[in-house]
Amino acid sequence: MKIKSVVIKEPGQLVIDEHEVAQPLAGEVRVKVQLAGICGSDVHIYRGHNPFAKYPRVIGHEFFGVIDAVGEGVSADKLGKRVSVDPVISCGHCYPCQIGRPNVCKELTVLGVHRDGGFSESTCVPAGNAHEIADHITDEMAVMIEPFTIAANICEQLKPTSLDTALVYGAGPMGLTTIQALKNVYQVKQVIVADRIPERLAMAKACGADVLIDNTHQPLKDTLSAQGILPTLIIDAACHPSILDEATRLISPAGRIGIMGFSSEPCTITQQAITSKELTIFSSRLNSNKFPLVISWLNNQKINPDALITHKFSINEVETALAVFEKDQKNCCKVLLEISK
Template identity: 30%
Template sequence: MKAYVLKEPGVLELINTEARKPDTGEVQIKTRACGICGTDFHAYNGKHLAVKYPVIPGHEFSGVITSIGEGVKSFMPGDRVVVDPNITCGQCEYCKGGKENFCENIKTVGINYPGGYGEYVTVPEKVVYKIPDTMSFEAAAIVEPVACIIHAFDNTHVPLGGSAIISGTGFIGLAFLQILKGMGYYPVYTMDTNPTRNLLAKKYGSDKIYTGIDDLMESDIIGKANVVVEATGSNSILSKTIDMASPSGKIFAFSVYPPGEKIEIESNKIYSKEISIFGDFVNPYTMRKAINMISSGLIDYSGMEDPVIKINDIGNLFQSGKRNFIKPLISYE
C-alpha cells in the first residue's frame, strides 16, 4: 500500500509498505477519506509532545472493512465505518474510573500508531463504528473532531439558550457555531481574520462578525457572553476570554496551545464572576453521538470542504506551509 510516513519533524515521505493483516479482535480498513487536522501540522512541525517518530499520521478517517481477525463479531468485510483514534487499555485507574481519555497506556492512531495517511489501517474492533449508508465517507471523516466538541458540552453541562462568543472560525469554531445556534443561543458573535471563514460564519448564523480581536473587545457583548469558545490557539486571545465572559460564564479553551507557554489573567475575576474555564482532551464516549448529530443535519458540512487532496499530494501541502483552509480531506478514490 501507499502511505505517507512522518519520519521526523519536517520530513514527510511517501512509501510503499505492506498493509498489516488483522490479528485477533482487529479489523483492517481501506481508507476512503481522511481529514487533515491542525494536530497533524503540530506533529509535522515537531510541536506535539505525544508524537513518536516515525509514524503514519491521520486520525480523522473513514473507510470500508476489508478483512477481520478471529473473534470479531460486530463487523464484516464491506461494512462502512469510522474510527475513534484513541486506543485505550481498559485496565488502568483512569479507564476504570470512566476517564479513558487519560488512559496511562493510550495509543493514538496517527500520533503513535499507524493512521489514515495510509491506504489501509488495522485497528482493534472496539474503536470502530458503523456509519449509515446515507452518510458519505467525507462527512464521516469529520466525526472525530465533532465528537471532541460534544465531549466539551458533556463536560460542562451548557444550558439551552444564552449568548456566546467564538474566537476562530476554522472547522472547530464553525461547528461550535452551528451547535450553539441549534441550542437557541442568541446572539452569537464570531471573530476571525480570514474572509472566507467569515463568509461561512455568516452562512451558519453568526449574529455579528469581527475581523480582529481589538474590535471584538470593544463590542457590546464583552462581559455578557454566557459561553466563550477560544479556537484560534492564541494564548493572547485566551487571556482575554475572562473579560468576555458573563458572571457564571463558561470558557472553552479548545485549541492545542504551544507547550510551555503561559498566560496572564486577573485571578480575582475567576472568583468574583464565578468563571469556569474548561479544557477539552479528545473524545471519550462521544463518537456515536457525533455520527447521529451529523446524520441529523445539525452539522452542515457544505461549504467547509477544501479542494480534495490525493494521497500523492499530501507532502506538497505540508511543505508549502500554507494553512489557509477549513478542513482539507484526503481522497483515496
C-alpha cells in the same frame, strides 16, 4: 499485497512508502481507507512541533473506509461495513477511563500520533473504534465525524442552553464545528465569532454564527460593549495564550469558559478574575466516546460537514495538500485526501 502510506520519517521528512499490507490482530479490524482529513496536528507532526508524536509515523487521525479483514474474536459480519474510526485508544481500567474520560487515559494511544494512522491505503484498528456508518451518509460526511467529536466534547462539558450567548474565538475547523453544534444541536440563543480573516468569518456565517467580529484593529471588548453583548459562554478555538485572560474579563458572572488548545506558552490570569464572577473553566482534549453522538447528529441532519470542506487531493499530492492547509488560511478550511477508491 503492497500498499501506500504517508510516513513522517522525522520532522520535515515525508515519504510515500510502499509496504506489505498488515493482518489484523485479535480484536482488530483492517480498514481499507478511502478518505482522510488533514488536521493541524498532522502539520505539527510533519514540522516537529507536536510534543506527543513518535517517529517514524504514518500520520492521520481523521479517516473513513471499509472493513476488509477481521482478527480473531471479531465477527465476520463486520466485513464490508463502512466505518469512521475513533483515533482514541485507552486502557479501560485507569481512573480517567473508569469515570468515562478515556481521552485522557494514563496510557493514551492516539492513531496517527503514537501509533500509525489513516494516511494509508490500509490500517488495522481495534474493532470497537470502528463505528458503522449508514448508507445515506456520504463518504465526505463520514470522514468529518472526528472533527465534530472535538466540538461535541467541549460542548458536553460546557452544557450550552438556549439561555446562553456564546463567544467563539477563531473560525478555523475547531471553531466552525463548534459553531454548528452550538446553533443547530444546543439551540444557543446567540453565537458570536471573533477572527481576523474576513474569509473565515464568512465561513462562520455559513455555519450559523449570528454576529461576526473582525478584531484586527478594534479591541473585542469595545465591539461587544457597543453592541450590548455579554457572553455567558466563551470557547477558545484559536488557542493563543492571551485569550484566557481576556475571556475572564469579557464574560458574564457565572459564565463558563472552554479551552480547546495546546499552547505551551504561559498565560496570566488572577484568582480575583475567576472567583469574583464565580467562573467555571473547562479544558478539552480529543473526544471521549463522542462518535455515537456525532453520528446521531448526522443521521438527524443537525450538522452540515460539507460547509467546511474546501479542498480534496490524492494521496500522491499529500505534500501539496499539507502546504495548502498550512498556508492558505483565507480559502482553505478542511482538506481531504483521497486515499483509495
